[in-house]
Amino acid sequence: MEQQTAPITAREILERVRQETERRKTAGIAPQSGAQSSGLAGISLRLPRRDQPGYGPENGRTLHINDLLQYHDREFVSAAYQFILQRYPDGAGSEHFLDRLRRGDLDRVEFIGRLRFSPEGRSRGVAVKGLLPRLMVVLPGKIPVLGYLVRWIIAWAKLPCLVRQMEQMETRAFLKEKALHRRMDQWAAQLETTAADTLSRQAFEPLWETLSGRVDQVTEMQQQTADELQQAGIGDMKRTLLDQQGRVARLLEQVRDRLPGPLSEKQVAAMAVEEDHLLDAVYAAFEDRFRGSREDIKDRQKIYLPYIEQAGAGTTTTPVLDLGCGRGEWLELLEETGKTAAGVDINHLFVTECRDRGLTVESRDLLAHLKDMAPDSMGAVSAFHLIEHLPLTTLVRMMDETMRVLKPGGIAIFETPNPENLIVGACSFYTDPTHKNPLPPDTAVYLMETRGFCDCEIIRLHPFENRPGDMVDTMPASLVHLLYGEQDYAVIGRKALV
Amino acid sequence: MTAGLKHALAESGHHAEIVFFPFNFSSVDHIAQLMDYCSTQNFETVNGYLVDKLLVLQFPVYYVNHPDKTLWLMHQHRPAYDLYDPVCASKALAALRKKIVDQDTRELKNLPAVYTMCRNISHRLHRFNQIASRPLYHPPAHEDRFYCDAPYDVIFFPSRLETLKRQDLLVRAMAHTRSPVTAVIAGEGGGRQHLQALVRQLNLSRKVCLAGHITEEEKYTLYARSLGVFFGPRDEDYGYITLEAMLSSKPVITCTDSGGPLEFVKDGETGFVVEPDPERIAQKIDWLHANKNKAKEMGQAGRQAYQEKNINWNSVVDTLLHR
CATH class of the missing domain: 3.40.50.150 (Vaccinia Virus protein VP39)
Structure with missing residues (x-):
């Protein structure tokens, strides 16, 4: 709740409103339907979503086999289908491949090859750079008996290459992580500004609602109390007043009597009795109540x-x-x-x-x-x-x-x-x-x-x-x-x- | 409005096109010619399309012929009706007036279904042409964008600056307010210079701000942040401002002769209906300032009232198409 301490001009208010509008816009807050009956503005915060299918090479670059190999499991199958066959995977076929990939008896390169050179893949004719050389290496390994030897040789030959690739991957992973952190920091900052802006509404508005509700309740209670007082309490008060009035009068009488001479025993006794009546009003009220x-x-x-x-x-x-x-x-x-x-x-x-x-x-x-x-x-x-x-x-x-x-x-x-x-x-x-x-x-x-x-x-x-x-x-x-x-x-x- | 209707029709699966005729208010001859032209037109087929239904909204397009024509009246030619002044009117205008009233009465009377934007238009149609009609309310554009926020001490009045909208009433009222409430009057128009002079003359430049053009976004924020909205035009037809204020949960101060707003503002419940008198208006503005909680409740009651009226495009389309 903004409190205006001094009267401000219409122009200043307009300026505030303009700034607020600007803030809302840059914070990406779109005032939404005030559907809530409280009139509270709905807030929508739009954060970037990471887990969105955005497979394939950026900027229309030719597809490289590595573009696909960066994915794994279901994502990989889906990406391969979308890029090579230009459609989403169908149920049975893709599940079968996925199953084999998971069991390890289908190599991902081989899978890409099968997809690309299937009748459907041929008809799409998507160029996958680097696919053929990789296939050349992978496929001989599939030959029975001899294949085992071939795989060994290939593995030996590939060792230095593998080490290099690992290093590259590490670097890339590091960079990606960095980028991720940067992104998260941005979101955090964005959230903070949003939070600052929404706090007044999101947090204080309900509070304010509650408060004004309470105020109303209190007002109502006051009214009730007043009513009840009217009915019962006033009687009590009247009684208390009367009581005090009476006792003061009686004491005064005693005092007046005393003026010419010393207090008589009777007067002292009367005053002592008055003392006993201190609780009269209390008891009278008590009686009323219980x-x-x-x-x-x-x-x-x-x-x-x-x-x-x-x-x-x-x-x-x-x-x-x-x-x-x-x-x-x-x-x-x-x-x-x-x-x-x-x-x-x-x-x-x-x-x-x-x-x-x-x-x-x-x-x-x-x-x-x-x-x-x-x-x-x-x-x-x-x-x-x-x-x-x-x-x-x-x-x-x-x-x-x-x-x-x-x-x-x-x-x-x-x-x-x-x-x-x-x-x-x-x-x-x-x-x-x-x-x-x-x-x-x-x-x-x-x-x-x-x-x-x-x-x-x-x-x-x-x-x-x-x-x-x-x-x-x-x-x-x-x-x-x-x-x-x-x-x-x-x-x-x-x-x-x- | 027309765009809103087209959009709503499309939403409900219809193909709709908008047809406008350029209209020149100043020339009596032009108006008469356009009337005659429209009367001769038949929109049963257009550009080779078969048109199932013709919705006509205003003068003189509503003369165009079609076997299934429904009128949802937005404008008659008001200079020939309530704004017609027999003392100053030229002979040509007097003749045109007779032509318009006769033709309106004749043509519109035969329509199987006549709807209007609001009760005020229905009243006029009945008063001048003895045609019964039913008001059919539609929501203001982007109704989901209006919201409510803690108010600044400001009364908001967005509208075109013209005599009929009576921004001057608010300016003059601001000279009588005792609370530190200010007024933001948004909009452009022919009345600007006059209002500027008035603000200067009454020495109100601190209390009143003529904001000129504001963006839609700024409009939502201003509504949301206002203490209340003043909308006291003279015999307005429909007036989105009333509805927008209610959507923003703000109380509306309007006048006994304001027309359209009176269909929505309940005096003492969702705002105030006062004589078009600056002092009376000032009293209510001060009241809003002194009773902010009550003002807020009034605003909320306004929003409630709006919702209870069930104003939405779906029912408009349903009604117009299936009478």
Whole structure:
């Protein structure tokens, strides 16, 4: 790609184009069909071909037998046919000769002689200089018995001549090699210029294509990202901003309070609590990403509605309390079905979001909240994906407090990931870095029972939806269940009526 | 064109000969005489050869008689049609015009098959002679030589320098461009002095270059290296330049009244169709400079569009011979 650093004149561009055209011409590059849709110019490089039939004497000189003897094997037969008979060799005849030549029982000179003095050769009447003397020497050797002697004598007589010929051949071979090297160097140079010229297209053009393709991809991705941000990210950002705004406001309040006197213990505690909310935005975003869509969750939670109904919970006198209500899907579901419910969550952002949706939610530590509540006041207490976040002591306290605030006959529902599923237990449980320990269903039931809940039951929920079919088909059912069985469960306990 | 047709006919195994009649535009008498002469000619046998088929391409040769005559209209006599100006026309010219229009209508109407080079010619034939015809596109010469390369900041316009081709539009547009784009206008012709004066007058000698005659090779390179091609003649018939630009994968800027190019250039897709107004043209030139990737895509779309039109000599020959 040529970059023009400064504006150049039309005349200069024309000049460049002229030079380029000239270069193309001298480099032997013919611009060819731009058949490629990229518009990339095709390049054709014409190199001389060595292996072309160009037999015989140059410049119309009379044919000398040596002109033919420089060839061997099939090439020799072909050359002899073309020059003496002035046609290409036919299949059978030439193969027969070739065979005999290869076996050594036909001398090349003799072959030329036979060809030349065949009826066809005679009719062509091509003069082959030096043929007759050579034949004179060769043919007597063909005479039986006597021929052997003749060949010996000839060989002796020819020795000095042979040595001379060998030297000549060596010289010629050397010269030929030299010429070849020169030729190759020329080609190399030619190739280099061509390469230099084509590099910009051949190498950079595809690169450029790819690059501009990439640019397009990036642009597209940017667009997508923008769209997604619009959908999800903006929400996160808004939340983060709101969170920070809220916290700054609260801190400012504390600071203002402090101005006349020293920091009270309460103020220090409040500031420390603010510190704990540092991760609120992070967790809120996390939840958005991994928990699933609002509609999906509400859909899944519908399964609990009969339990609530059965326990007579959700009336104004038997409200439902949702601990760690998060984005408030469950509360919303309850509201939609005409139940009275309230939530509590420590995350400011979730609380704000829930309140924006018109839900009743407190922003508090749930234990503190439970402790402040009157005993026997709730129809149901629920906690979805909460208990796995709590240290054991907190969990036990929470169960105790739940027991206390529930009305007799009230129901507690705690949903949590199911570590019976190996994938959940080994991996996906830890997707949420704030999870503490997986809680096996038995443990959950055990804890509930020891804290005084009765009629405890486990309902296992949410088996894997997208099982890899082909794999599942070949696995024992028990293994399938271990891998792709229910990923969550709920432990449900009740407060005894008496 | 004619040579291309002859070559294509030969390629498909036919023996074809080209017959020209010397034509003198300036003399009204000569034109009338030639018309009459052609009308009396019969090409059923020529030099002892039996002629199977007569393809006629232009005025007034299309009057020559043959039992199997097909018209592929390249030229009518435009001074008698769209270029006819009743105000300035002499009496003789007015008479000639009537003669031509009458005779064209009469003779061409009876032909079993009438094709034209392009839709614009078909339109004219219909408008002035009420004859229906079908456009039959043919490729420009050496279509396989056109290629595309990284562009210089140059708009290319190869054509004969004459008023109808409106090189002056491009020159004037270059006075309005803000980008460092230049223009190379190639070709010779009667309009040269006027254009030179215009370039001087607008002080554009750096931005505009009147290249004069260029070789075919230079033409390919210029197309290949251009940012875009301007081709905004007034009511052009066919116009190879549009096709050559498309073959070179370059966007074409043409004008709403340019005729032929409008059959190929899709505004905003393979180039731009703008009012014949220098400022509008300048805007598009600047746009090409500012959006080189888009410009490149437009060029490629142009090449694609050309290929989709399936313009080739084989189908021309097939159509002309087997109607």
